[in-house]
Amino acid sequence: MIAWQNPAAFAGLLLLAGPVVIHLLRRRQAPRIVFPTVRFVDAAPTGAVRLRGPSDLGLLLLRLAILGVAVCAMARPVVLTSGRVNGWNARAVRAIVVDTSESMTASAAAAREAADAERQSAHEAIRIDTPDLREGLRRAAASLPIAQPGRREIVLVSDFQAGLLADADIAHVPRDTGLRFHRVGTATSSSRTFAGLRLFGDDRAGQQNVTLEGSRTIVDVRSSAGSATDGLQIVTTPEQADAIGALMRAVAVTGAAAPAASEPLIVIAGPLDRVPFGRRFEPTRISAPWMIRAVLRLRHDDELTAAAREVAETDGLSGDAAWVAVARSRRGEVVVRAAADGIALAIHVATTADSYLAAAVVRGALSARSGDVVDRFAEHEVLAIAGSTFASWSREASPVAPEMWRQLPDSDARWCWLAALGLLLLEAVIRRQRRQNASVEAQLEREARVA
């Protein structure tokens, strides 16, 4: 069976009509010569017959064959023999995802060994190193369709701490793609204690201490040194000044991470031109990585997003090159935006300091800023994904579907081009021979005339 990767090229077969028409037209009209008299001229039957057919049928067929083969080449044929498909099934095309998170530091060598072994046994292997196994799995699933035909498989190499993968992540992998899980490294202890968040308080900050004991999580909060508000400044219009304290207390009660002096936040509630900064306030475009990460988390903060949509009629915050939009009202107006103010992240809210939106912004900003810390908590996980879970997730790679020829990076067109080239050479040789014969004939005729 022959499959065609570019069947639209067969429209080029219309070109085959060209040589036929030319060959027919060329001989349809014999040259007309006005002569003094036709009294000595007889009609020759061969001349009349020859005019009805194309000149040089052999050469015409050869030229048609050249065009036809070239059109086939442009249609990119793939010859699908059972041997070829069996060959595809016999080979493995593998994406190897290697966990490079902090918990894998001790197991890095073992992970590398496992990945190399998987690579060597595959016909084609793609290696993806990532600290985020979820993201690595997604990239692996996206890279396999463009690889060469073969049984597709994803191998994950990790310590598989609990929470790294879930059923939803596995469900996104195509059903015909095999899945294997290669565990390296084991938990050195079933219990671990680490420092959690510094918590925001209305007067003093609290420090979390987190203990993981098997499946139990114990959080102990102790008062910590330093002001709770170091690293957080809330500014508003003079008439709203009293609302700042209430705002902070509200945020503290609901719980939020404490600010940090090294990554300060400024929350501005109200019109900029009416807020007394006490200094020159010149916002600039965000560029610091922690600010970028904080703004991205803020945009995905569900509570903040919901609060913004609840905002009633208000003048939206006008566009300015320094500011980036963070949240919009239901009417699409920007009600929260962010910019850099020196080393601080400035977040401007369109509503007053006593609004729900302002509270959501402060709490969200504190949480967003501490997201880097929270992200590292997963590395302390002492539990691992159960073996039974792997059993349910693991599967063999499906046999290659015949349609996989569509993913072939190249086709068998080169053989067609080779054939076309060979035919072209043959045509050139025949054409030259014809010309030589014609000139020999002419020479003989001239000699006969002279004689």
Next chain:
Amino acid sequence: MTPRPHSLDPQLLASIGDLELVARVTVEGTVAGLHRSPFHGYSAEFSQYRHYRAGDDLKYVDWKLFARTDRIYTKQYRETTNLLAQIAVDASASMGYAGAAGPSKVAYARILAAAIAYIVAGQGDCAGLLVFDDAVRRYLAARAGQTHLRNLLVALSQVEASGRTRAAAALRRATDLLARRGLLVVISDLYDEDDGVDRELERAVKMGHEVAVFHVLTREELELPFRGDIEIEDAESGRRVLTNAAALSPRYRQEVGAFLERWQSRCAALGIDYTRVTTDMPLDRALRGYLLERATAAP
């Protein structure tokens, strides 16, 4: 020894617009070396005898009479009449064919006719012109004089090939227009009803006229040098014949050869001077043979 003149390239001569110049060049290149005039008067009639006077040309003394009478008498003749030469030029469409090399047949005929007229007029004789296709297209009665010659050459220079051929009728007319015995020069490709033309030529001979035929053709008409399939269209009738040149060629050459042979034989039988020329033949060569024969044949 008179140096042989250079061959006169017909293509070159035909490209010169001035027919009088062309005629002069042609004649000078042709008649150089001819010791006797090729054309001469036909009538030199004896008138009477008179006694010899001192100074008379001795060639006119009748020696026989002197032998009989012992008296010297000189012959006197009537005024020598001029030669009347009527030049009939075929200007039908078939004469317009040019071929690959050389001028068209009608252009060649123009130069031939001009040269002959120039020679005749140069001797003080009378030259006339009759141009024909299927009828007499132009006629100039034979007269002497340079003015008439110029008029004749102008008329010749305006001759273009067109129309069909009816040479027999035109030749009959040309013959009838010769008031007395004279010379009828026919310049044509003779693609006409052979019997009719033959009849008129014979009639002209029988009427006492001297007839010269210049049979003008191109090299292509003799050899048919075409290749492959061709469609040949008759220049006069428009009839078309689809044929293959290679298949046609042998038979064509045979037919044309027979055609030429027939005319040569017939003219020889009638005592007509027949000269076959091709348009690639130098003019002096075309004329010289004929003129030499005439010059040696003159009394």
